[in-house]
Amino acid sequence: MGNRCAVIGVGQTHYTTKRRDVSIAGLVREAAVRALEDAGLTWKDIDAVVVGKAPDLFEGVMMPEAYLADALGAAGKPMMRVHTAGSVGGSTALVGASLIQGGVHDRVLVVAFEKQSESNATWALSTHLPFNASLVVGAGGYFAPHIREYMRRSGAPDHIGTLVAVKDRQNALKNPYAHLKIPGISREMVESTPMLWEPIRYLETCPSSDGACAMVLSSERAVTGTPAWVLGTAMRSEPIFRAGRDTVNPQGGKDCAADVYRQAGIADPRRDIDVAEVYVPFSWYEPMWLENLGFAAEGEGWKLTESGATALDGDIPWNASGGVLSSNPIGASGLIRFAEAALQVRGMAGEHQVDGARRALGHAYGGGAQFFAMWMVGSDKP
Amino acid sequence: MPSEVTASSGSTEDLVADHVLEFPGGYTRTTGPVIGRFLTELRDGRIVGVRTADGRTLVPPLEYDPQTGEAVTGEFTEVGPAGTVESWSWVNEPRAAHPLDRPFAWALIRLDGADTSLVHAVDAGDARAMRPGLRVRPRWKTSRSGHITDIESFVPEVTKIVSPVRMEYRVRPGRALARFLEGVARGVFLGCRCGSCHKVYVPYRLSCPQCGVAISEEVELPDTGTITTFAINNLPDPRAPQVPFVSAYILLDGSDIPMIALVGDVPAHEVRQGMRVRAVWVPEEERTASMSNIKWFAPTGEPDAEL
Numbered sequence: 001m002g003n004r005c006a007v008i009g010v011g012q013t014h015y016t017t018k019r020r021d022v023s024i025a026g027l028v029r030e031a032a033v034r035a036l037e038d039a040g041l042t043w044k045d046i047d048a049v050v051v052g053k054a055p056d057l058f059e060g061v062m063m064p065e066a067y068l069a070d071a072l073g074a075a076g077k078p079m080m081r082v083h084t085a086g087s088v089g090g091s092t093a094l095v096g097a098s099l100i101q102g103g104v105h106d107r108v109l110v111v112a113f114e115k116q117s118e119s120n121a122t123w124a125l126s127t128h129l130p131f132n133a134s135l136v137v138g139a140g141g142y143f144a145p146h147i148r149e150y151m152r153r154s155g156a157p158d159h160i161g162t163l164v165a166v167k168d169r170q171n172a173l174k175n176p177y178a179h180l181k182i183p184g185i186s187r188e189m190v191e192s193t194p195m196l197w198e199p200i201r202y203l204e205t206c207p208s209s210d211g212a213c214a215m216v217l218s219s220e221r222a223v224t225g226t227p228a229w230v231l232g233t234a235m236r237s238e239p240i241f242r243a244g245r246d247t248v249n250p251q252g253g254k255d256c257a258a259d260v261y262r263q264a265g266i267a268d269p270r271r272d273i274d275v276a277e278v279y280v281p282f283s284w285y286e287p288m289w290l291e292n293l294g295f296a297a298e299g300e301g302w303k304l305t306e307s308g309a310t311a312l313d314g315d316i317p318w319n320a321s322g323g324v325l326s327s328n329p330i331g332a333s334g335l336i337r338f339a340e341a342a343l344q345v346r347g348m349a350g351e352h353q354v355d356g357a358r359r360a361l362g363h364a365y366g367g368g369a370q371f372f373a374m375w376m377v378g379s380d381k382p
Numbered sequence: 383m384p385s386e387v388t389a390s391s392g393s394t395e396d397l398v399a400d401h402v403l404e405f406p407g408g409y410t411r412t413t414g415p416v417i418g419r420f421l422t423e424l425r426d427g428r429i430v431g432v433r434t435a436d437g438r439t440l441v442p443p444l445e446y447d448p449q450t451g452e453a454v455t456g457e458f459t460e461v462g463p464a465g466t467v468e469s470w471s472w473v474n475e476p477r478a479a480h481p482l483d484r485p486f487a488w489a490l491i492r493l494d495g496a497d498t499s500l501v502h503a504v505d506a507g508d509a510r511a512m513r514p515g516l517r518v519r520p521r522w523k524t525s526r527s528g529h530i531t532d533i534e535s536f537v538p539e540v541t542k543i544v545s546p547v548r549m550e551y552r553v554r555p556g557r558a559l560a561r562f563l564e565g566v567a568r569g570v571f572l573g574c575r576c577g578s579c580h581k582v583y584v585p586y587r588l589s590c591p592q593c594g595v596a597i598s599e600e601v602e603l604p605d606t607g608t609i610t611t612f613a614i615n616n617l618p619d620p621r622a623p624q625v626p627f628v629s630a631y632i633l634l635d636g637s638d639i640p641m642i643a644l645v646g647d648v649p650a651h652e653v654r655q656g657m658r659v660r661a662v663w664v665p666e667e668e669r670t671a672s673m674s675n676i677k678w679f680a681p682t683g684e685p686d687a688e689l
Contacts, residue, residue, distance in 0.1 A: 144613030
């Protein structure tokens with residue numbers, strides 16, 4: 001795993017439908033400045049910058065890293081861009097961490113963003129190349145069949161997705177940065193919303209958000225303030241078109257989890273992890289990922305959700321921040337998971353703090369559930 | 383001005399006349415020093431306010447402070463030119479005397495540096511563009527005479543631009559896709575079998591994504607298969623005949639990887655996992671080397687397959 005690495009600063013913008021008042025540069029700057037303030041540092045203390053971004057065609061800004069160098073104080077410094085679809089925020093943190101772990105730099109700023117109000121994501125993902133006959137079904141249309149298959153295999157009752165949709169939005173009410181705030185959110189409210197891509201209802205999907213998230217990563221000797229120590233990092237991918245690929249419980253996700261748990265000394269994730277921030281853009285992905293990440297046996301994830309174990313007051317809270325279901329600036333969504341995990345073990349998560357959280361998992365996935373990025377962070381130096 | 387009298391049938395009850403009351407050339411008004419200064423500055427393309435004895439800036443200037451009754455000071459200060467809309471009323475049908483010939487807003491605008499607000503027109507295009515807090519700037523007439531209409535109207539500040547992105551290029555399908563499309567053109571699905579893992583892939587391809595080895599064995603697949611799973615989409619798609627429509631993963635008989643396709647000729651809520659389906663091809667004379675040759679997949683009526 002190389003040298004020790006710690007998160008010493010976290011900065012987020014408030015996630016919202018439209019940030020009309022700032023450019024993309026202004027948006028990323030806001031998150032970066034807050035991360036620097038949290039770390040008690042200035043631009044000159046940063047050695048290198050890593051930017052994460054979903055496909056360029058979303059906002060139509062080609063090579064945004066070049067345009068954003070000034071806004072991120074990167075002139076004269078190494079700057080690179082990461083892109084692994086929806087998991088990019090997680091991968092960005094991991095690339096930044098690798099620069100510390102490899103001893104290349106002492107302090108790295110990692111930033112990811114999306115301005116969905118000016119992004120044409122569904123269009124960009126369905127560009128209708130000649131000879132093909134693609135359907136415009138969006139991410140929801142792509143993932144709905146996998147959810148249906150999960151329900152068939154596991155025999156999970158229909159209301160499990162509703163429970164997650166309610167739970168994550170209740171958590172969002174405690175997170176000042178969360179986008180969707182629905183006071184009085186209830187099962188009835190979720191169930192009264194229309195099916196968009198059956199079996200996915202409107203309130204079982206993530207919103208479209210504008211926002212950015214940033215972290216300052218540090219080597220051991222350069223730590224300032226309260227560190228969250230990186231205990232393990234892993235990335236995996238698998239081909240989207242591969243015969244026999246299990247799209248409900250992807251091998252890439254299982255392998256990635258096994259790798260990061262091995263590094264962090266996690267034998268039983270449910271027992272050994274205090275809080276998890278997991279990429280759940282559609283409510284049913286909570287029980288699916290509970291199984292994929294080893295918190296429950298195959299076919300049993302929904303029972304964990306139903307028991308309340310993943311609620312803020314459960315024994316293994318998932319998405320105390322409100323998760324992707326409450327805030328989804330796509331490129332940043334993975335980085336937010338990683339940053340929220342760090343906030344928890346630093347004891348700085350505010351109203352959605354899980355008491356005594358010492359070890360936290362940050363998770364992101366992307367593409368057709370084919371890219372995975374995970375890290376474990378802890379309050380104790382490894 | 384002479385009046386035009388219209389009379390009919392001699393009855394005085396129907397007498398109607400159009401009349402214009404207008405002093406020829408218009409009245410004159412002496413501005414006095416305060417209003418005169420304001421209008422002179424307007425002619426030069428500047429907006430000024432006047433200071434009151436207690437330090438407030440009145441825009442437009444008044445000669446006497448309405449709050450105290452005292453004369454204002456002789457101190458003028460440039461304000462704006464930008465300002466903030468405080469409230470507005472939308473005019474859907476502008477009249478002849480209005481400053482604009484298209485729908486606009488009358489707005490109370492607090493110019494930067496002013497303590498009072500000015501009434502003027504805002505050319506916002508659409509009532510939905512108006513909101514309290516909207517930042518606006520004056521659009522000046524090129525020929526000015528020292529009148530409030532020297533400002534033609536206010537317009538919103540630039541907050542957004544349109545950035546067209548367009549690429550034109552020629553696409554060649556490549557060897558594998560070209561071969562597959564040859565099959566599709568004659569109503570056949572061409573797949574291939576990996577010599578290493580023996581999995582059958584469709585569409586036809588030249589290498590195995592699992593093993594990484596080159597594939598040479600071509601396999602002609604039937605146009606029947608099984609729905610492994612599906613979504614019922616309630617958002618419209620240009621290719622789907624209606625909403626809701628079903629997009630499904632279909633495992634063609636003899637292949638090892640499902641393809642995503644539309645399902646038709648069956649109500650959406652009667653589609654099942656395991657349902658047997660067959661491709662519905664467009665008539666032969668309409669076929670091209672494209673996947674649009676397949677209209678959708680429709681149920682065969684056979685018993686469901688085990689999943």
